[in-house]
Amino acid sequence: MASSGGDVPAQIRTSAAVSDLIVAHDGVVTLRTFLLQLDHQRAPWAQQVIEDVLSRVSSAMSVLGVTSGGAAPKGRSPAAGSDAARPQQSVSSCGNKRKQSGSSSRRSHRLCDKKITSTLEDGHVWRKYGQKEIQNSPHPRSYYRCTHKSDQGCGAKRYVQRCDNDPSKHVVTYYGEHTCRDPSTIPLIVPAAAGDHRANNLISFGPANNAAASTVASSSQAYLATMGGSTAAAEQQLSTSWCTSDDVFSSSAGSFMQVDELIGAVVGSAGLISSVADHRGRLGGVAGGGGTASASFPPSPNESLGFVVGSFGSIAGGDDDDGMFALDP
DNA sequence: CTCATTTGACCCCG
DNA sequence: CGGGGTCAAATGAG
Numbered sequence: 001m002a003s004s005g006g007d008v009p010a011q012i013r014t015s016a017a018v019s020d021l022i023v024a025h026d027g028v029v030t031l032r033t034f035l036l037q038l039d040h041q042r043a044p045w046a047q048q049v050i051e052d053v054l055s056r057v058s059s060a061m062s063v064l065g066v067t068s069g070g071a072a073p074k075g076r077s078p079a080a081g082s083d084a085a086r087p088q089q090s091v092s093s094c095g096n097k098r099k100q101s102g103s104s105s106r107r108s109h110r111l112c113d114k115k116i117t118s119t120l121e122d123g124h125v126w127r128k129y130g131q132k133e134i135q136n137s138p139h140p141r142s143y144y145r146c147t148h149k150s151d152q153g154c155g156a157k158r159y160v161q162r163c164d165n166d167p168s169k170h171v172v173t174y175y176g177e178h179t180c181r182d183p184s185t186i187p188l189i190v191p192a193a194a195g196d197h198r199a200n201n202l203i204s205f206g207p208a209n210n211a212a213a214s215t216v217a218s219s220s221q222a223y224l225a226t227m228g229g230s231t232a233a234a235e236q237q238l239s240t241s242w243c244t245s246d247d248v249f250s251s252s253a254g255s256f257m258q259v260d261e262l263i264g265a266v267v268g269s270a271g272l273i274s275s276v277a278d279h280r281g282r283l284g285g286v287a288g289g290g291g292t293a294s295a296s297f298p299p300s301p302n303e304s305l306g307f308v309v310g311s312f313g314s315i316a317g318g319d320d321d322d323g324m325f326a327l328d329p
Numbered sequence: 330c331t332c333a334t335t336t337g338a339c340c341c342c343g
Numbered sequence: 344c345g346g347g348g349t350c351a352a353a354t355g356a357g
Contacts, residue, residue, distance in 0.1 A: 128334060130349060143348070147333095159348090 113174040120160060120170060124178060137164060148180035155179060 126144035134141045139162035146154040155176040163169040 127332095129351095131335075132347065132349095135346065141347085145349095 115172050115174070116163060116169050117172055118169050120172070122158075122172070124156065126158060134161065137161065139164070139167070146176075146178060146180055152180040 125147040127147045127149075128142055128144050130143040131140050132143070141159055141161040144158045144160065146156040148154040149156075156178040157175040159173045159175075161171050161173075163171055
Protein backbone atom coordinates (compact mmCIF):
# COMPACT_ATOMS: atom_id res chain seq x y z
CA MET A 1 0.00 0.00 0.00
CA ALA A 2 2.54 2.46 1.01
CA SER A 3 4.09 2.11 -2.32
CA SER A 4 1.28 3.56 -4.32
CA GLY A 5 2.93 6.88 -4.34
CA GLY A 6 6.20 6.68 -6.08
CA ASP A 7 7.90 3.74 -7.57
CA VAL A 8 7.29 0.13 -7.14
CA PRO A 9 9.37 -1.43 -4.43
CA ALA A 10 12.47 -3.00 -5.74
CA GLN A 11 11.39 -6.29 -4.38
CA ILE A 12 8.23 -6.25 -6.38
CA ARG A 13 10.03 -5.34 -9.50
CA THR A 14 12.54 -8.01 -8.90
CA SER A 15 9.98 -10.70 -8.53
CA ALA A 16 8.25 -9.47 -11.63
CA ALA A 17 11.51 -9.72 -13.44
CA VAL A 18 12.00 -13.15 -12.05
CA SER A 19 8.65 -14.21 -13.35
CA ASP A 20 9.47 -12.89 -16.75
CA LEU A 21 12.76 -14.63 -16.71
CA ILE A 22 11.21 -17.91 -15.89
CA VAL A 23 8.74 -17.53 -18.68
CA ALA A 24 11.45 -16.48 -21.06
CA HIS A 25 13.61 -19.36 -20.05
CA ASP A 26 10.88 -21.87 -20.64
CA GLY A 27 10.09 -20.26 -23.90
CA VAL A 28 13.63 -20.53 -25.10
CA VAL A 29 13.82 -24.13 -24.10
CA THR A 30 10.69 -24.81 -26.07
CA LEU A 31 11.95 -22.87 -28.97
CA ARG A 32 15.17 -24.76 -29.02
CA THR A 33 13.43 -28.04 -29.22
CA PHE A 34 11.32 -26.84 -32.05
CA LEU A 35 14.06 -25.36 -34.03
CA LEU A 36 16.20 -28.37 -33.76
CA GLN A 37 13.39 -30.48 -34.99
CA LEU A 38 12.15 -28.36 -37.73
CA ASP A 39 15.26 -27.13 -39.26
CA HIS A 40 18.02 -29.61 -39.30
CA GLN A 41 20.04 -27.61 -41.71
CA ARG A 42 20.44 -24.68 -39.48
CA ALA A 43 20.20 -26.58 -36.32
CA PRO A 44 23.77 -25.99 -35.29
CA TRP A 45 23.42 -22.33 -35.75
CA ALA A 46 20.10 -22.23 -34.02
CA GLN A 47 21.42 -24.25 -31.19
CA GLN A 48 24.34 -21.98 -30.71
CA VAL A 49 22.21 -18.89 -30.64
CA ILE A 50 19.68 -20.39 -28.35
CA GLU A 51 22.23 -21.83 -26.03
CA ASP A 52 23.72 -18.43 -25.77
CA VAL A 53 20.42 -16.84 -24.92
CA LEU A 54 19.68 -19.64 -22.57
CA SER A 55 22.91 -19.31 -20.72
CA ARG A 56 22.39 -15.63 -20.30
CA VAL A 57 18.90 -16.07 -19.05
CA SER A 58 20.05 -18.80 -16.76
CA SER A 59 22.83 -16.75 -15.34
CA ALA A 60 20.47 -13.88 -14.81
CA MET A 61 18.15 -16.24 -13.03
CA SER A 62 20.87 -17.59 -10.87
CA VAL A 63 21.91 -14.10 -9.98
CA LEU A 64 18.41 -13.48 -8.86
CA GLY A 65 18.39 -16.73 -7.06
CA VAL A 66 15.73 -18.51 -9.01
CA THR A 67 15.46 -21.69 -10.87
CA SER A 68 13.31 -22.42 -13.79
CA GLY A 69 9.87 -23.27 -12.66
CA GLY A 70 9.04 -25.98 -15.05
CA ALA A 71 12.31 -27.07 -16.49
CA ALA A 72 14.31 -28.94 -14.00
CA PRO A 73 12.29 -30.49 -11.27
CA LYS A 74 9.77 -31.96 -13.53
CA GLY A 75 7.59 -33.43 -10.98
CA ARG A 76 4.48 -35.10 -12.13
CA SER A 77 4.39 -38.70 -11.54
CA PRO A 78 3.75 -41.28 -8.98
CA ALA A 79 2.10 -39.34 -6.32
CA ALA A 80 -0.14 -37.87 -8.85
CA GLY A 81 -1.52 -40.94 -10.34
CA SER A 82 -2.38 -42.23 -6.99
CA ASP A 83 -4.84 -39.51 -6.57
CA ALA A 84 -7.56 -41.55 -8.08
CA ALA A 85 -6.96 -44.30 -5.69
CA ARG A 86 -7.69 -42.47 -2.60
CA PRO A 87 -9.00 -44.27 0.34
CA GLN A 88 -12.58 -45.02 -0.22
CA GLN A 89 -15.04 -42.90 1.48
CA SER A 90 -17.54 -44.58 3.56
CA VAL A 91 -20.75 -42.76 3.17
CA SER A 92 -21.49 -42.35 6.74
CA SER A 93 -25.08 -42.34 5.89
CA CYS A 94 -27.55 -39.66 6.49
CA GLY A 95 -27.00 -36.24 7.82
CA ASN A 96 -23.31 -36.42 7.57
CA LYS A 97 -22.72 -35.05 4.15
CA ARG A 98 -19.00 -34.76 4.41
CA LYS A 99 -17.47 -37.82 3.09
CA GLN A 100 -13.82 -37.79 3.32
CA SER A 101 -11.76 -35.65 1.27
CA GLY A 102 -8.95 -37.48 -0.29
CA SER A 103 -6.64 -37.11 2.55
CA SER A 104 -3.94 -39.03 0.84
CA SER A 105 -3.66 -36.45 -1.82
CA ARG A 106 -4.01 -33.48 0.35
CA ARG A 107 -0.69 -32.03 0.96
CA SER A 108 1.19 -35.15 0.44
CA HIS A 109 1.79 -34.81 -3.22
CA ARG A 110 4.74 -32.57 -3.30
CA LEU A 111 5.45 -33.39 -6.85
CA CYS A 112 4.12 -30.67 -8.96
CA ASP A 113 4.85 -28.50 -11.87
CA LYS A 114 4.60 -24.82 -11.29
CA LYS A 115 4.38 -22.36 -14.09
CA ILE A 116 3.67 -18.77 -14.65
CA THR A 117 1.54 -18.07 -17.63
CA SER A 118 -0.48 -15.31 -19.06
CA THR A 119 -3.21 -17.60 -20.17
CA LEU A 120 -5.05 -20.40 -18.56
CA GLU A 121 -5.14 -22.36 -21.72
CA ASP A 122 -2.94 -25.34 -21.63
CA GLY A 123 -4.52 -27.76 -23.96
CA HIS A 124 -6.55 -29.56 -21.42
CA VAL A 125 -10.09 -29.23 -20.33
CA TRP A 126 -10.50 -28.48 -16.70
CA ARG A 127 -13.38 -28.31 -14.37
CA LYS A 128 -13.26 -25.92 -11.51
CA TYR A 129 -14.18 -27.46 -8.23
CA GLY A 130 -13.26 -24.85 -5.75
CA GLN A 131 -11.85 -21.49 -4.98
CA LYS A 132 -10.30 -20.20 -1.86
CA GLU A 133 -8.79 -17.12 -0.40
CA ILE A 134 -5.20 -17.74 0.41
CA GLN A 135 -3.34 -16.13 3.18
CA ASN A 136 -0.74 -13.59 2.28
CA SER A 137 -2.15 -13.42 -1.15
CA PRO A 138 -4.45 -10.80 -2.54
CA HIS A 139 -5.88 -13.21 -5.03
CA PRO A 140 -7.93 -16.31 -4.46
CA ARG A 141 -6.73 -19.65 -5.66
CA SER A 142 -8.88 -21.68 -7.98
CA TYR A 143 -8.87 -25.41 -8.00
CA TYR A 144 -9.36 -27.39 -11.14
CA ARG A 145 -9.39 -31.02 -11.99
CA CYS A 146 -9.47 -32.68 -15.33
CA THR A 147 -12.92 -32.82 -16.81
CA HIS A 148 -12.44 -36.51 -17.27
CA LYS A 149 -11.86 -37.35 -13.72
CA SER A 150 -15.31 -38.74 -13.41
CA ASP A 151 -15.57 -40.70 -16.60
CA GLN A 152 -12.00 -41.75 -17.03
CA GLY A 153 -10.53 -41.31 -13.68
CA CYS A 154 -8.02 -38.83 -14.88
CA GLY A 155 -6.18 -37.60 -11.87
CA ALA A 156 -4.73 -34.39 -13.21
CA LYS A 157 -5.28 -31.27 -11.21
CA ARG A 158 -4.13 -27.74 -11.24
CA TYR A 159 -4.30 -24.78 -8.94
CA VAL A 160 -4.45 -21.36 -10.43
CA GLN A 161 -3.67 -18.15 -8.74
CA ARG A 162 -2.93 -14.73 -10.06
CA CYS A 163 0.52 -13.40 -9.70
CA ASP A 164 0.77 -11.08 -6.77
CA ASN A 165 2.72 -8.50 -8.60
CA ASP A 166 1.43 -9.08 -12.05
CA PRO A 167 -2.28 -9.83 -12.10
CA SER A 168 -2.18 -10.38 -15.78
CA LYS A 169 -0.23 -13.54 -15.18
CA HIS A 170 -1.22 -16.67 -13.42
CA VAL A 171 0.73 -19.06 -11.36
CA VAL A 172 -0.47 -22.46 -12.35
CA THR A 173 0.53 -25.45 -10.36
CA TYR A 174 -0.08 -28.82 -11.89
CA TYR A 175 -0.50 -31.99 -9.96
CA GLY A 176 -0.99 -35.37 -11.36
CA GLU A 177 -0.90 -36.66 -14.80
CA HIS A 178 -3.50 -36.81 -17.49
CA THR A 179 -4.62 -40.31 -18.14
CA CYS A 180 -7.67 -39.34 -20.06
CA ARG A 181 -8.10 -39.90 -23.73
CA ASP A 182 -10.17 -37.05 -24.84
CA PRO A 183 -8.53 -35.41 -27.80
CA SER A 184 -8.75 -32.13 -26.10
CA THR A 185 -6.59 -33.42 -23.37
CA ILE A 186 -4.18 -35.28 -25.50
CA PRO A 187 -1.05 -33.57 -26.45
CA LEU A 188 -0.98 -32.92 -30.11
CA ILE A 189 2.68 -32.80 -30.27
CA VAL A 190 5.18 -35.10 -28.93
CA PRO A 191 8.85 -34.66 -29.22
CA ALA A 192 10.09 -36.37 -32.27
CA ALA A 193 12.46 -38.33 -30.18
CA ALA A 194 10.57 -41.41 -31.01
CA GLY A 195 11.82 -40.98 -34.46
CA ASP A 196 8.77 -42.10 -36.16
CA HIS A 197 9.28 -40.69 -39.56
CA ARG A 198 5.81 -41.28 -40.73
CA ALA A 199 4.62 -39.08 -38.07
CA ASN A 200 5.62 -36.07 -39.98
CA ASN A 201 2.78 -36.48 -42.27
CA LEU A 202 0.26 -38.07 -40.13
CA ILE A 203 -2.20 -37.21 -37.65
CA SER A 204 -3.95 -39.63 -35.62
CA PHE A 205 -6.14 -39.63 -32.68
CA GLY A 206 -5.20 -42.85 -31.32
CA PRO A 207 -5.14 -43.47 -27.71
CA ALA A 208 -2.39 -41.13 -26.96
CA ASN A 209 -2.66 -42.53 -23.59
CA ASN A 210 0.70 -43.52 -22.35
CA ALA A 211 1.09 -47.06 -23.38
CA ALA A 212 -0.65 -46.78 -26.62
CA ALA A 213 1.29 -43.74 -27.40
CA SER A 214 3.64 -45.73 -29.43
CA THR A 215 1.28 -45.74 -32.26
CA VAL A 216 0.35 -42.33 -32.61
CA ALA A 217 1.32 -40.00 -30.20
CA SER A 218 4.53 -39.96 -31.86
CA SER A 219 3.15 -37.85 -34.51
CA SER A 220 5.71 -35.28 -33.97
CA GLN A 221 5.74 -31.97 -35.48
CA ALA A 222 3.24 -31.94 -38.05
CA TYR A 223 -0.32 -31.55 -37.70
CA LEU A 224 -2.26 -28.57 -37.23
CA ALA A 225 -4.71 -27.45 -39.58
CA THR A 226 -6.26 -24.26 -38.80
CA MET A 227 -9.84 -23.77 -38.85
CA GLY A 228 -10.30 -21.43 -41.60
CA GLY A 229 -10.71 -17.90 -40.69
CA SER A 230 -10.05 -16.37 -37.40
CA THR A 231 -6.39 -16.56 -37.41
CA ALA A 232 -5.27 -14.31 -34.71
CA ALA A 233 -7.56 -15.72 -32.15
CA ALA A 234 -7.17 -19.18 -33.43
CA GLU A 235 -3.51 -18.87 -33.32
CA GLN A 236 -3.48 -17.97 -29.80
CA GLN A 237 -5.78 -20.71 -28.93
CA LEU A 238 -3.81 -23.14 -30.86
CA SER A 239 -0.57 -22.11 -29.55
CA THR A 240 -1.72 -22.69 -26.10
CA SER A 241 -3.56 -25.81 -26.78
CA TRP A 242 -0.38 -27.56 -27.45
CA CYS A 243 0.80 -27.23 -24.04
CA THR A 244 0.72 -30.48 -22.32
CA SER A 245 2.13 -29.09 -19.22
CA ASP A 246 4.73 -31.60 -19.66
CA ASP A 247 7.90 -32.06 -21.49
CA VAL A 248 8.81 -29.58 -24.03
CA PHE A 249 5.63 -27.74 -24.14
CA SER A 250 5.35 -27.13 -20.59
CA SER A 251 5.01 -23.72 -19.27
CA SER A 252 3.95 -20.47 -20.52
CA ALA A 253 1.83 -20.69 -23.52
CA GLY A 254 2.91 -17.31 -24.47
CA SER A 255 6.21 -18.51 -25.55
CA PHE A 256 5.08 -21.17 -27.88
CA MET A 257 5.90 -21.13 -31.45
CA GLN A 258 3.35 -19.47 -33.53
CA VAL A 259 1.05 -21.68 -35.37
CA ASP A 260 1.71 -20.23 -38.71
CA GLU A 261 5.33 -21.01 -38.32
CA LEU A 262 4.52 -24.55 -37.66
CA ILE A 263 2.09 -24.71 -40.40
CA GLY A 264 4.66 -23.31 -42.63
CA ALA A 265 6.96 -26.04 -41.65
CA VAL A 266 4.30 -28.58 -42.07
CA VAL A 267 3.25 -27.39 -45.41
CA GLY A 268 6.77 -27.36 -46.43
CA SER A 269 7.13 -30.99 -45.79
CA ALA A 270 3.73 -32.30 -46.34
CA GLY A 271 2.47 -30.12 -49.03
CA LEU A 272 -1.00 -29.50 -48.00
CA ILE A 273 -3.09 -29.12 -45.06
CA SER A 274 -6.57 -30.14 -45.02
CA SER A 275 -8.38 -28.21 -42.53
CA VAL A 276 -11.00 -29.81 -40.59
CA ALA A 277 -13.79 -29.38 -38.35
CA ASP A 278 -14.78 -26.11 -37.06
CA HIS A 279 -16.70 -27.91 -34.48
CA ARG A 280 -14.69 -28.99 -31.63
CA GLY A 281 -17.05 -31.68 -30.76
CA ARG A 282 -16.87 -33.12 -34.19
CA LEU A 283 -13.34 -33.81 -33.80
CA GLY A 284 -13.95 -35.69 -30.72
CA GLY A 285 -16.27 -37.96 -32.51
CA VAL A 286 -13.89 -38.61 -35.27
CA ALA A 287 -10.97 -38.96 -33.10
CA GLY A 288 -12.41 -41.26 -30.66
CA GLY A 289 -12.89 -43.83 -33.25
CA GLY A 290 -15.54 -45.07 -31.02
CA GLY A 291 -16.11 -41.64 -29.86
CA THR A 292 -17.84 -42.51 -26.74
CA ALA A 293 -16.14 -40.70 -24.07
CA SER A 294 -15.43 -37.75 -26.15
CA ALA A 295 -17.96 -35.26 -26.13
CA SER A 296 -17.05 -32.91 -23.57
CA PHE A 297 -15.34 -30.03 -25.06
CA PRO A 298 -14.91 -26.67 -23.66
CA PRO A 299 -18.07 -24.75 -23.63
CA SER A 300 -16.78 -21.30 -23.46
CA PRO A 301 -14.95 -19.69 -26.31
CA ASN A 302 -12.37 -18.99 -23.81
CA GLU A 303 -11.65 -22.58 -23.30
CA SER A 304 -12.00 -23.59 -26.84
CA LEU A 305 -9.02 -25.23 -28.18
CA GLY A 306 -8.08 -24.80 -31.61
CA PHE A 307 -8.17 -28.32 -32.20
CA VAL A 308 -7.29 -29.40 -35.25
CA VAL A 309 -6.11 -32.07 -36.82
CA GLY A 310 -6.19 -33.44 -40.07
CA SER A 311 -4.21 -35.33 -42.47
CA PHE A 312 -1.58 -33.73 -44.49
CA GLY A 313 -0.90 -34.07 -48.03
CA SER A 314 -0.42 -37.36 -49.52
CA ILE A 315 -1.44 -39.55 -46.77
CA ALA A 316 -4.95 -38.80 -47.29
CA GLY A 317 -5.80 -41.74 -49.34
CA GLY A 318 -7.40 -44.77 -48.02
CA ASP A 319 -4.32 -46.63 -47.20
CA ASP A 320 -3.95 -45.61 -43.76
CA ASP A 321 -2.89 -48.08 -41.33
CA ASP A 322 -3.33 -48.48 -37.72
CA GLY A 323 -4.43 -45.50 -35.94
CA MET A 324 -3.84 -43.20 -38.76
CA PHE A 325 -6.53 -42.03 -40.94
CA ALA A 326 -7.36 -39.31 -43.25
CA LEU A 327 -9.97 -36.91 -42.34
CA ASP A 328 -12.52 -36.93 -44.97
CA PRO A 329 -15.53 -34.87 -44.41
C1' DC B 330 -32.53 -31.11 -19.02
C1' DT B 331 -27.64 -31.38 -18.61
C1' DC B 332 -23.47 -29.74 -17.28
C1' DA B 333 -20.24 -26.21 -15.38
C1' DT B 334 -19.40 -22.87 -11.83
C1' DT B 335 -20.06 -20.86 -7.32
C1' DT B 336 -19.91 -21.09 -2.61
C1' DG B 337 -19.96 -22.54 2.07
C1' DA B 338 -18.87 -26.32 4.95
C1' DC B 339 -16.07 -30.10 6.09
C1' DC B 340 -11.76 -32.37 7.08
C1' DC B 341 -6.79 -33.33 7.18
C1' DC B 342 -2.07 -31.94 7.65
C1' DG B 343 1.48 -29.23 9.51
C1' DC C 344 -5.62 -24.70 15.83
C1' DG C 345 -5.49 -22.66 11.36
C1' DG C 346 -4.80 -22.93 6.55
C1' DG C 347 -5.45 -25.26 2.53
C1' DG C 348 -7.73 -28.76 -0.31
C1' DT C 349 -12.03 -31.03 -1.38
C1' DC C 350 -16.87 -32.00 -1.43
C1' DA C 351 -21.42 -31.25 -2.78
C1' DA C 352 -25.73 -28.40 -2.77
C1' DA C 353 -27.29 -24.43 -5.05
C1' DT C 354 -27.32 -21.73 -8.95
C1' DG C 355 -26.63 -20.36 -13.67
C1' DA C 356 -25.92 -21.03 -18.59
C1' DG C 357 -26.64 -23.30 -22.95
